[in-house]
Amino acid sequence: QQPVQSPQAVILREGEDAVINCSSSKALYSVHWYRQKHGEAPVFLMILLKGGEQKGHEKISASFNEKKQQSSLYLTASQLSYSGTYFCGTEDFGNEKLTFGTGTRLTIIP
């Protein structure tokens, strides 16, 4: 079962912040985040493992709440280069395959 991402799409001005949420109905072992620019391959951003950790990547960070089976991706002071579709991928216990959500399209305008 696919994780649910919200919002489906968001438009921001440069410098604004965004939060993308990912939730699952299953107990999760890990959450992955990827970004795909138009016409390109998805690119890895970060992995969060069970344990409620928070990770950062430049001005992009994420949290993982294993009790709520949710993860959130935070983009602060967004740049034009952040535009793209963001996918979360989840692994649940006993199932190593990575299941992706349907994506969140982020558009940054000047």
Place this chain on the structure above:
Amino acid sequence: KAGVTQTPRYLIKTRGQQVTLSCSPISGHRSVSWYQQTPGQGLQFLFEYFSETQRNKGNFPGRFSGRQFSNSRSEMNVSTLELGDSALYLCASSRNTGELFFGEGSRLTVL
């Protein structure tokens, strides 16, 4: 370090035909996963191979099959193509689990 290479990049087939897509993983990566990407559906997991063995399989019909060779290169095959099989097929490699490195995909159009 060369990335994941997928061939062909584009192809057009007609209903009922079959197609074989190829994926060369990053050197040293033993795991290869395949995903189908369509608008609105995101990335749908097809299967994963590790050391020539299928380790996981998604919910696709038996028309979709794959294999992995001893050099970790992988192929996927779709038989009796249907219009709904039109999609971008992405291959990703990894060392075992963890970060996936995606290829640019093979875009299949079924007429």
